Amino acid sequence: MYINIGTLKVDKQLEELINKEILPSTNIKSDIFWKKFENIINELSPINKALLEKRDDLQTKIDNWHKNNTYDAKNLRPYKDFLKEIGYLVEEKEEFQISTENVDEEIALQAGPQLVVPLKNARFALNAANARWGSLYDALYGTDAISKEGEYAPTKEYNKKRGSQVVEFAKEHLDCVAPLKDASHKNVTSYFIEDNQLKIILKKGFLTTLDDSSQFVGFRGDKKSPSAILLKNNNLHVEIQIDKESFIGKLDSAGVKDILVEAAITTIMDCEDSIAAVDAQDKVEVYRNWFGLMKGTLEENFEKGNKTVLRTLQNDRVYKTADNKELTLHGRSLLFIRNVGHLMTNPSILNKDGNEVFEGIMDSMITVLAALPDINNTNEKSNSRTKSIYIVKPKMHGPHEVAFAINTFEMVEEALDLPINTIKIGIMDEERRTTINLKECIRAAKERVVFINTGFLDRTGDEIHTSMLAGAFVPKTQMKQQAWIKAYEEWNVDIGLECGLQGKAQIGKGMWAMPDEMAAMLEQKIAHPKSGANTAWVPSPTGAVLHSIHYHKVNVSSIQNELKNRTRANLDDLLTLPLLKESLTKEQIKLELDNNCQGLLGYVVRWIDAGIGCSKVPDINNIGLMEDRATLRISSQHITNWLEHKICTKEEVMNSLKNMAVVVDKQNENDPTYNSIAPSFDGIAFKAACDLVFKGKIQPVGYTEPLLHEYRKLYKRG
Numbered sequence: 001m002y003i004n005i006g007t008l009k010v011d012k013q014l015e016e017l018i019n020k021e022i023l024p025s026t027n028i029k030s031d032i033f034w035k036k037f038e039n040i041i042n043e044l045s046p047i048n049k050a051l052l053e054k055r056d057d058l059q060t061k062i063d064n065w066h067k068n069n070t071y072d073a074k075n076l077r078p079y080k081d082f083l084k085e086i087g088y089l090v091e092e093k094e095e096f097q098i099s100t101e102n103v104d105e106e107i108a109l110q111a112g113p114q115l116v117v118p119l120k121n122a123r124f125a126l127n128a129a130n131a132r133w134g135s136l137y138d139a140l141y142g143t144d145a146i147s148k149e150g151e152y153a154p155t156k157e158y159n160k161k162r163g164s165q166v167v168e169f170a171k172e173h174l175d176c177v178a179p180l181k182d183a184s185h186k187n188v189t190s191y192f193i194e195d196n197q198l199k200i201i202l203k204k205g206f207l208t209t210l211d212d213s214s215q216f217v218g219f220r221g222d223k224k225s226p227s228a229i230l231l232k233n234n235n236l237h238v239e240i241q242i243d244k245e246s247f248i249g250k251l252d253s254a255g256v257k258d259i260l261v262e263a264a265i266t267t268i269m270d271c272e273d274s275i276a277a278v279d280a281q282d283k284v285e286v287y288r289n290w291f292g293l294m295k296g297t298l299e300e301n302f303e304k305g306n307k308t309v310l311r312t313l314q315n316d317r318v319y320k321t322a323d324n325k326e327l328t329l330h331g332r333s334l335l336f337i338r339n340v341g342h343l344m345t346n347p348s349i350l351n352k353d354g355n356e357v358f359e360g361i362m363d364s365m366i367t368v369l370a371a372l373p374d375i376n377n378t379n380e381k382s383n384s385r386t387k388s389i390y391i392v393k394p395k396m397h398g399p400h401e402v403a404f405a406i407n408t409f410e411m412v413e414e415a416l417d418l419p420i421n422t423i424k425i426g427i428m429d430e431e432r433r434t435t436i437n438l439k440e441c442i443r444a445a446k447e448r449v450v451f452i453n454t455g456f457l458d459r460t461g462d463e464i465h466t467s468m469l470a471g472a473f474v475p476k477t478q479m480k481q482q483a484w485i486k487a488y489e490e491w492n493v494d495i496g497l498e499c500g501l502q503g504k505a506q507i508g509k510g511m512w513a514m515p516d517e518m519a520a521m522l523e524q525k526i527a528h529p530k531s532g533a534n535t536a537w538v539p540s541p542t543g544a545v546l547h548s549i550h551y552h553k554v555n556v557s558s559i560q561n562e563l564k565n566r567t568r569a570n571l572d573d574l575l576t577l578p579l580l581k582e583s584l585t586k587e588q589i590k591l592e593l594d595n596n597c598q599g600l601l602g603y604v605v606r607w608i609d610a611g612i613g614c615s616k617v618p619d620i621n622n623i624g625l626m627e628d629r630a631t632l633r634i635s636s637q638h639i640t641n642w643l644e645h646k647i648c649t650k651e652e653v654m655n656s657l658k659n660m661a662v663v664v665d666k667q668n669e670n671d672p673t674y675n676s677i678a679p680s681f682d683g684i685a686f687k688a689a690c691d692l693v694f695k696g697k698i699q700p701v702g703y704t705e706p707l708l709h710e711y712r713k714l715y716k717r718g
Helices: 012-025 030-068 077-085 122-132 136-141 160-177 280-295 359-370 398-415 432-436 438-444 456-466 476-481 483-498 518-524 541-553 556-563 586-610 629-644 650-667 684-694 705-716
Strands: 002-005 008-011 114-118 133-135 188-194 197-202 207-209 216-221 226-233 236-242 256-262 266-270 299-304 307-312 317-320 326-329 334-338 345-350 356-358 389-393 423-429 449-454 506-509 535-538 615-618 624-627
Touching (some): 008 012, 008 030, 012 030, 012 280, 012 359, 030 356, 030 456, 114 122, 114 541, 122 266, 122 299, 122 307, 122 541, 133 136, 133 541, 136 541, 160 256, 197 216, 236 541, 266 280, 345 359, 389 398, 398 423, 398 432, 398 438, 423 432, 432 438, 432 483, 438 449, 438 483, 449 483, 456 629, 476 586, 476 629, 483 506, 483 556, 518 541, 535 541, 629 684, 650 684, 684 705
Parallel strands (some): 114 535, 266 334, 334 389, 389 423, 423 449, 449 506, 506 535
Antiparallel strands (some): 002 008, 008 345, 216 317, 236 256, 615 624
16 A cells, blocks of 8 residues: 655555654654655666666677677787776776775774674564674584584583583683783683782782783773673773683683673674565565664564563673773674665655656665664664764676765765765675776765675676676686686775775675584684785674684784785786686586576575575585575576576476475475475476576576565565
8 A cells, every 4th residue: 555745655564664653763854854755766766777777788788799709818908998998897097095984993993703684584683783792602612613523512411521622712712812921811710900900810829911911901890809801902802701600600710601702893784685675564674673773772572492582782881991990882783784786676665657666765765764863862772973874785886886876875864964974885896897996986985985895696696697698607616716706805905905995994705604614614714804804794693703713813904004015906817707618527517507406496485485585595415504695696697607508408407496496395394384396396486496597698687686576576465
């Protein structure tokens, strides 16, 4: 049901959310809000449409070039000249430094893990917001970060031998965080504060202190017998919790019951990739949750162990300094919000012509409106202390699209009476035209940019779609060994540092997709801070706790200082297409198809049938992977490419889809709500998966959203 407001038709659910819940918490009158919103929609929609048409025009020209020319990686000049001629590759202008101001320290000064969470799920959103602080003991005990073999295996009751391994690991981490003079935290029997310093007694009665006394920044309780010691290293805090009467504290020589670490410094609340929001009902859930986070009042009840648990936002953490002054640390992760990109429209609002409005424009206006309680200090628990609103903008293609996002933000600020540059932007470097023009993209947002990052899945999906006609691509399993990927990851850091992001903005890296493989994450993900990235994505609060270890071992600021002197990554490497050079056996082709089809179906059935945008989905080897729409994009585009170049046949793909449907059914057999795909193969989810592959060539930029939304709406209609 739509309500007529000016020339707009607004779904009644959305109209009630804005008029009855959000606007009353502001000083903005309803009629003024809607009139200004209507003007923004009318002015920006034609520009948005033209930008999408430009994407299509460029793709047509690139397709035609590949039809009429042979791509030669050894002689890229003709290809590069062509990309410049059509405006796909733009000229770099003079050097510059970003001038973003009023940036919270979590972004500007602290290097640490970042969560991305579906905003539609209030419980997940709260868990992520509260993941600023987490128990190192729990994260180690509950995961394979500590060996689960033999006598160290988790048991129904507390396994003391496993616990001793946890404590040993954690005390070694303390030795890294805040080393003692000629001693280890393993041998401490007492921590206390005397003469405004932290002092430590060791097992043999010796007295020692920290190597660097400035690392002690606060405590709780009594100086002679504190209940908590607060340490700081690389701008991250660690709290030693002491309680000699607690179950764990009794077993520890110093009475340490836990080590609390600062973990998810920032979190992206996602309106896009990780959720399935296709209509007003869905969008209202998303906006209401964001509004609750910004007011500080979001809460959720859920069942756990036959009990109803109420989840709310954590309070700030209060300590005393050595000279008895109060020290307050933020208790929650600093929240970004990821708006939808420029492509999709949404039926929540119809414009003057009766067409769905662009969802990205709608998100900009409504998510900023919902953040006003935080800007105006009318909330119970703050987010930004610098009164900024942080919007991550995905799937933008080149500097003109970034400039359009900035123009949108300017109009929203004017409409809502906000100071210029209140809205900050995160630029996701996940499209090929953005990557190769990254410097000019940042220039377009130089007063607002607070974030750039890389994302393997979407970026590879666009790599395949853009160059679909150039030839067959290497198997997906070989993609990370290709020259363009290494160049892409380095280029992002190089350009970010060149443009002055250090000390003002985040340079981010992608997701660790295996939430159950924490030992492997501890071993491998240290590569991200070592690469000069001051944040990287993790799949869970537990993952954030463990990834925080890397930021104590690596001083990212120092790494960035070193990297400023290296030669920028090579553009020619970025433009070297990962084309297949050798013939593949039938077995190799089948394995690749099965891997792609299983991943495709495993995710599609959750998106279409359950409306779950991101979840842990078992892969073909039954390893749980955090999957979202980017997974579909790379898998579907890869199969489409192989069909285009006759590496496989449509019959072979359909056989793989049907065989993998049986596998996916088996993987979901314990879910009572699951709709089986086989043996009928006529369900909505299976049809969606087939279309993603067999219509993949004609999908805009290879995106999965148009088909997913169409089929999800069909499923919801019953």
